[in-house]
Amino acid sequence: xxxxxxxxxxxxxxxxxxxxxxxxxxxxxxxxxxxxxxxxxxxxxxxxxxxxxxxxxxxxxxxxxxxxxxxxxxxxxxxxxxxxxxxxxxxxxxxxxxxxxxxxxxxxxxxxxxxxxxxxxxxxxxxxxxxxxxxxxxxxxxxxxxxxxxxxxxxxxxxxxxxxxxxxxxxxxxxxxxxxxxxxxxxxxxxxxxxxxxxxxxxxxxxxxxxxxxxxxxxxxxxxxxxxxxxxxxxxxxxxxxxxxxxxxxxxxxxxxxxxxxxxxxxxxxxxxxxxxxxxxxxxxxxxxxxxxxxxxxxxxxxxxxxxxxxxxxxxxxxxxxxxxxxxxxxxxxxxxxxxxxxxxxxxxxxxxxxxxxxxxxxxxxxxxxxxxxxxxxxxxxxxxxxxxxxxxxxxxxxxxxxxxxxxxxxxxxxxxxxxxxxxxxxxxxxxxxxxxxxxxxxxxxxxxxxxxxxxxxxxxxxxxxxxxxxxxxxxxxxxxxxxxxxxxxxxxxxxxxxxxxxxxxxxxxxxxxxxxxxxxxxxxx
Amino acid sequence: xxxxxxxxxxxxxxxxxxxxxxxxxxxxxxxxxxxxxxxxxxxxxxxxxxxxxxxxxxxxxxxxxxxxxxxxxxxxxxxxxxxxxxxxxxxxxxxxxxxxxxxxxxxxxxxxxxxxxxxxxxxxxxxxxxxxxxxxxxxxxxxxxxxxxxxxxxxxxxxxxxxxxxxxxxxxxxxxxxxxxxxxxxxxxxxxxxxxxxxxxxxxxxxxxxxxxxxxxxxxxxxxxxxxxxxxxxxxxxxxxxxxxxxxxxxxxxxxxxxxxxxxxxxxxxxxxxxxxxxxxxxxxxxxxxxxxxxxxxxxxxxxxx
Numbered sequence: 131x132x133x134x135x136x137x138x139x140x141x142x143x144x145x146x147x148x149x150x151x152x153x154x155x156x157x158x159x160x161x162x163x164x165x166x167x168x169x170x171x172x173x174x175x176x177x178x179x180x181x182x183x184x185x186x187x188x189x190x191x192x193x194x195x196x197x198x199x200x201x202x203x204x205x206x207x208x209x210x211x212x213x214x215x216x217x218x219x220x221x222x223x224x225x226x227x228x229x230x231x232x233x234x235x236x237x238x239x240x241x242x243x244x245x246x247x248x249x250x251x252x253x254x255x256x257x258x259x260x261x262x263x264x265x266x267x268x269x270x271x272x273x274x275x276x277x278x279x280x281x282x283x284x285x286x287x288x289x290x291x292x293x294x295x296x297x298x299x300x301x302x303x304x305x306x307x308x309x310x311x312x313x314x315x316x317x318x319x320x321x322x323x324x325x326x327x328x329x330x331x332x333x334x335x336x337x338x339x340x341x342x343x344x345x346x347x348x349x350x351x352x353x354x355x356x357x358x359x360x361x362x363x364x365x366x367x368x369x370x371x372x373x374x375x376x377x378x379x380x381x382x383x384x385x386x387x388x389x390x391x392x393x394x395x396x397x398x399x400x401x402x403x404x405x406x407x408x409x410x411x412x413x414x415x416x417x418x419x420x421x422x423x424x425x426x427x428x429x430x431x432x433x434x435x436x437x438x439x440x441x442x443x444x445x446x447x448x449x450x451x452x453x454x455x456x457x458x459x460x461x462x463x464x465x466x467x468x469x470x471x472x473x474x475x476x477x478x479x480x481x482x483x484x485x486x487x488x489x490x491x492x493x494x495x496x497x498x499x500x501x502x503x504x505x506x507x508x509x510x511x512x513x514x515x516x517x518x519x520x521x522x523x524x525x526x527x528x529x530x531x532x533x534x535x536x537x538x539x540x541x542x543x544x545x546x547x548x549x550x551x552x553x554x555x556x557x558x559x560x561x562x563x564x565x566x567x568x569x570x571x572x573x574x575x576x577x578x579x580x581x582x583x584x585x586x587x588x589x590x591x592x593x594x595x596x597x598x599x600x601x602x603x604x605x606x607x608x609x610x611x612x613x614x615x616x617x618x619x620x621x622x623x624x625x626x627x628x629x630x631x632x633x634x635x636x637x638x639x640x641x642x643x644x645x646x647x648x649x650x651x652x653x654x655x656x
Numbered sequence: 657x658x659x660x661x662x663x664x665x666x667x668x669x670x671x672x673x674x675x676x677x678x679x680x681x682x683x684x685x686x687x688x689x690x691x692x693x694x695x696x697x698x699x700x701x702x703x704x705x706x707x708x709x710x711x712x713x714x715x716x717x718x719x720x721x722x723x724x725x726x727x728x729x730x731x732x733x734x735x736x737x738x739x740x741x742x743x744x745x746x747x748x749x750x751x752x753x754x755x756x757x758x759x760x761x762x763x764x765x766x767x768x769x770x771x772x773x774x775x776x777x778x779x780x781x782x783x784x785x786x787x788x789x790x791x792x793x794x795x796x797x798x799x800x801x802x803x804x805x806x807x808x809x810x811x812x813x814x815x816x817x818x819x820x821x822x823x824x825x826x827x828x829x830x831x832x833x834x835x836x837x838x839x840x841x842x843x844x845x846x847x848x849x850x851x852x853x854x855x856x857x858x859x860x861x862x863x864x865x866x867x868x869x870x871x872x873x874x875x876x877x878x879x880x881x882x883x884x885x886x887x888x889x890x891x892x893x894x895x896x897x898x899x900x901x902x903x904x905x906x907x908x909x910x911x912x913x914x915x916x917x918x919x920x921x922x923x924x925x926x927x928x929x930x931x932x933x934x935x936x937x938x939x940x941x942x943x944x945x946x947x948x949x950x951x952x953x954x955x956x957x958x959x960x961x962x
Contacts (some may be wrong), residue, residue, distance in 0.1 A: 176737045184693060184737055258705060262694050265702060293815065317738075333740075333911035334822055361820055361909040369807045369819035495924060528924050532691040550696060564697050574699040 131628040157158060166653045167636065169378035170367050170378045171647065174333065174360040178301040178319045179312070181254045181261050186404075186551070186645070191336055191358070193644030195238075196321035199229060199248075199297040200287035202642045206456045206555035212243065212301055212322065214279075218293075224271070225500070225597055227283040227297065227308050235345045237303040245281035249273050260312070265574065266291065285591070288595035290602055294458070294557035303305070315543070324350050324650055326327065335359045338649075350432045352637070352653030371631060378632040380647055384444035384500050390631050397638075400629040402448050404554040405499060409433075409509055409544040413581045419487050425518075426617035428477035428543075430467035432516040436622050437469070438508045442501055447624035452610035454625050457556030458599070459606025464614055474516040486517020490544035492533065495524035499626040501548070508545035509623070513545065520545065534560035534578045536569040541580050548578070554642040557651040558606060562590050566619030581619045586600070586612060664948055668941035675937040676727070679930055680720050686711075689924030693736055710736065732934075735920070742927035746913055747936055752822055753912035754939075756904070757897035759828055759843030761890065767840045769879075769886070772847025776855060777874055787844055794841025803834035803907040820909040831908040835901055839893045846889055850882035851872035857881075884951060891947030895940035914943065 175191035177183045183192065195640070199213035210216065216229040235243040243332065255458055256267045268328060274282040285292075292298055303320050310318070319327050322345070325338035340357040361367040362653035364383040371379045382390050382398065390398050411420040411429065419425050439447035451464045478486060489511070493506035503524075510520035521544075533546060550561040567590040569576030575587075579624050589609045596602045613619060627644065632638050639651040657853035661665040690707050707713050711722065730844035769850065775787035797805075810830060821827045854860060855878055863873050915930035921927075 177739060182739060184739075258702065259709075262698065262702070262706075263695065265695075265699050268699075313740075331746070331911065333915060334909070358911065359821070363909065365804055365908045366807060366820050366907055368911060369811050373811050373815060373819055374819060375820070527922055528689075528692055532688050535691050535696075560697055572700040574697060577696050577698070649959040 132440060149307075153542045155409065164354050164493075166357065167353045167378065167521050167630075167649075167652060167654060168357040168359060168376045169649070170361045170370050170376040170380070171522050172357045172362055172367060172381040174362075174365070177316065178327070178330070179351065181263070181302065182316075184262055189644045190647050192319070192321075193323075193358070193394070194315055194325040194358075194649055195319055195323045195327055195336060195645070196300045197323050198300055201296055204553045204639055204641055208555065209558065213297070216297070221284070225285045225288050227285075227292070229281055229283070229297070231279040231281075232345065233279060235301075235322050237301075237306065237322055238320045238341055239306050240343075241303055241305055243301055243322055244278040244645070245275045246278070247301055248281060249275055250298055250307070250541065251299045251302040257301065263298075266295060268588050288597050290594055290596045291557075291560050291563075293597055293599065293602070294520070294553065296561050298617075311424070311566055316388055316568050323613070324547045325356060326537065328355075335361060349641075349651050351649060351651065352629045356649055356652070358650065366585075374633075377636050378630065378638065380628065381500070382581075382629040382631050384446040386491050387444060387629050390629075392623075393631075395634045396631055396632055397636075398629055398631045399640060400446070401640055401642075402454065402554075402647055403499065403628045404556065404628040404642075405549050405626055406450065406454065406550040406622065407499070407505070407547075407549045407620045407624050407626065410542060410548040410578070410580055410620045411567065411617075412541065412543050413618070414541060418490060419481075419483065421517075421547075422481045423616055424477045424481040425483070426472040426621070427467070428516065429513060429518060430617050430621050431470045431474035431477065433509055433512040433621070433623070434469035435466065438505055439624055442504050442508050442551065443624070443626075446500060446627045446629065450622055452614050452622050453558055453560075453606060454552060454556055457606075459558070459603040459609045459610065461610060464607075464610060471512075471516050478517050483517065486519055488519045488521060491520035492530070492544065492546045493522055493524050494530045494543065494547055496530075498527065502547070509547060510545065518545075534656055536571075536579060541569075546580075548638065550578070550601075555603075558610075559590075559593050561603075562613075562619065563594055564614075566613060567588055579619065586616075586618055658745075661945070661949070668945060671941055672700050672934065672937050674725065676930070676934055678718065679907050680723060681716065683921075683924075683926050683929050684716060684719075689736055689923055689926060692708040692924050696834075727930075727934070732931035735928045736925045737920075737923055738772060738925075738928070742925075742931040745916060745928055746931045749911055749913045750935065752910060753826045753898060753901055753914060755828065755907070756831055756835060756901055756910060756912060757831035757894060760897050760901075761839070761894050763836035764834050764839040764843055764893070765886075765890070767836075768843030769847055771840075772844045773851055773874060773879060773882075775848045776851030777842070779852065786846075787848065791844045792843040794837055794844070797837065798903075799834050800903045800907055803830070803904055806830045806834060807907070809815050816935055822909075827908075829906050831910050834907070835897055835904045839889075839897075843889055843893075846885050847882060851878055853885070854878045854881045870943055887947050887950050894943045895936070898939050899936045919933045 171190055173187045173190065173212060175188040177188050178192050180196050182191050195537040198213050199211060199216065200208055201211045203209045204258050212232055212235060214230045214232045216227060219226050219228050231243060231245060238245060253272045256264055263412045267516055269287055271284045271286045274284060301322050306320050313325060324341055324344050326341045327337050328337040330336045335645050336358045336521050340354050344350050361370055367379050368386060370376045390396060411426060413420045413426065426559050439445060439449060449466060451466045453460045491510045493503060495503050497503050510522050514520050534546060551556045552566055554562055563575060564577045565579050566581065567575045567579060569579045586609065593605050593609065596605055635655050637653045637655060640646045641648040641650040690703055692701060694706060711719055711812060715814050729753055730743060735742045735745055738745055771787045771790065775784040778784055807819045810817045818828055862872060863877055901912055902918045905912040905915040913932055917929060920928035
């Protein structure tokens with residue numbers, strides 16, 4: 131019998147393209163956005179307009195729709211975003227930012243992004259009637275449009291925080307906003323981001339649709355619709371996830387993370403929150419016990435931060451020493467004070483307090499971070515154990531935040547559980563200007579500072595002026611070492627860690643934008 | 657009756673004015689909103705300017721007069737945080753809260769009246785004993801705990817009802833039960849003791865002697881007389897549910913007034929707090945007025961006495 135290969139070859143030739151079709155399709159065609167993803171956030175934004183925003187949490191929503199010139203990528207590396215390129219130059223001895231915009235970027239209403247839109251964003255952010263962030267533009271002298279895709283920001287003096295804040299400006303659609311006005315814009319915002327606004331029901335949900343003309347074809351959502359539900363109560367959010375009402379949740383309660391890790395078909399991931407916790411202490415006047423560096427160091431030796439992270443926070447914290455891992459100027463050689471209560475008692479004795487002393491200790495009772503109240507209690511219990519006997523006073527958030535501000539009469543008179551975010555990837559410049567630099571009324575320095583050190587003041591001021599990134603990193607390392615040695619401007623403790631959970635039918639890659647809640651790359655598996 | 661109602665309306669208006677003064681003063685005593693509105697590094701000039709723009713630099717009594725003048729025309733000012741009219745924010749949330757409070761109240765009455773009546777009728781019997789245990793449990797279990805328990809059982813384990821949300825009848829069941837659970841206990845006790853009094857009264861004995869069917873005596877004659885104290889309670893509880901639904905609203909992510917106002921309290925958003933509390937006060941006064949009117953309907957002697 132003679133076998134003919136001709137039909138086999140013919141069949142192979144016929145079916146081969148069909149067999150390869152899925153691969154060809156995936157390789158060449160853009161990713162199709164289909165389906166609806168429902169997620170749950172623990173907190174809700176108030177404003178959808180980045181310029182009028184009044185709180186960091188607002189980014190949870192507007193961060194899905196609006197974009198900046200640069201942003202950190204998932205590896206916390208700052209990358210050009212709407213800016214194709216940018217550099218710091220000098221003109222007449224003053225710095226300027228020379229920025230070229232990316233071509234082909236469109237707003238959700240179809241308007242092309244131009245330098246005029248950033249000029250408009252700058253004008254709005256400099257207007258005290260519109261924005262509470264005008265001080266971020268205080269060092270800017272003028273905005274110059276070179277051509278539709280090229281502009282310059284001229285500074286009166288160097289402003290390093292401009293760099294640290296991702297060049298501060300958000301792309302705002304000038305023509306659309308001028309046409310509809312602020313109020314209508316709030317109801318129907320338009321940005322350049324991957325998600326287009328559909329509707330919002332306050333205290334309930336916000337709906338988005340993937341923007342088909344989004345400029346970034348590589349890093350974009352592959353699901354058509356996104357619904358963000360607002361579920362503030364931890365256990366309800368967990369229940370919503372377990373009953374499949376939502377497929378992704380933020381802020382898994384720390385006590386339930388181990389349980390979530392064991393759930394079949396569920397993925398969990400943890401990320402450092404852009405908040406830096408520390409303990410302020412009154413080191414302003416010689417009458418204060420904490421004026422003596424040995425007492426401040428005693429406190430540093432007295433508190434077992436690692437144990438607090440492990441046992442109070444269920445591991446949901448990352449210890450940091452002045453500058454967190456991944457932040458600009460992070461120095462892995464800078465080691466934390468070890469837990470050594472014996473050494474703490476010795477230092478107290480040397481400082482003239484063999485029997486310890488009583489001090490007021492202020493704790494936040496309406497936490498902004500998980501278990502913050504309990505962590506504060508643990509700090510003060512450890513302090514009391516070596517002789518820094520805390521008389522703990524609880525404060526709710528409004529009282530706490532007013533109490534810490536130096537604009538009020540007087541200043542704190544003991545220990546104070548505190549926090550000031552360095553952002554993501556993180557740069558401590560703004561925070562240090564606020565709590566390491568001495569308080570200078572009316573000048574913006576030391577808004578919550580209870581410390582005064584002329585050497586550190588000069589270095590922090592230099593840091594504020596420094597826009598060159600390597601120079602800035604070196605300066606941060608220098609300040610961090612001095613600050614750590616002198617326990618100046620507070621004792622740094624930990625950065626909270628936030629954990630998300632999603633079903634394995636969801637694809638999600640966390641971008642640090644919107645405090646890791648950016649739905650930049652999210653989709654549903656087919 | 658008209659004179660009585662006019663007096664009640666006047667008293668209600670005075671109560672609302674009193675409530676507006678109290679909430680205005682107390683909210684301002686609670687702290688400075690500026691610290692929460694501006695970033696930590698905001699310069700002093702901006703702090704002063706914001707204070708001036710919001711009118712917070714003026715004497716308290718001037719601030720109140722301006723507030724009262726605007727409030728009379730329905731302008732409670734813009735929310736500091738949401739930057740939209742505070743009244744609009746409250747009114748948008750009000751239907752959800754009223755819906756929840758009405759359903760919570762209906763649930764509590766639906767349980768309390770039959771259990772209370774049967775407990776009184778079968779005094780010392782098994783229904784009475786169960787009713788008392790039920791009442792005790794009701795008062796011992798706070799709404800947040802009941803809410804979480806209901807979510808655990810009916811949403812997670814049985815998967816019968818949604819754990820959160822607003823819009824469909826099924827989403828209303830668990831929040832309404834959580835809100836209505838606590839009043840069930842008190843209402844059951846009120847109905848039981850009122851029924852015991854009425855069932856021992858002369859006119860009930862006379863009805864029995866005349867051979868009136870027991871069912872008619874209990875559910876028509878006795879219950880109608882026993883309803884007066886219950887109605888008083890309902891007015892108070894309805895108002896309390898409107899103002900106190902915050903916990904249940906938070907647990908079930910229910911977009912109501914309570915949650916909005918409490919969040920506004922924490923962020924020192926005075927216009928929202930004032931608009932929310934004043935509206936709750938108005939609803940409180942209206943619900944009490946309705947209770948007063950219902951007295952007359954239930955018991956003609958009260959109406960005639962007036």
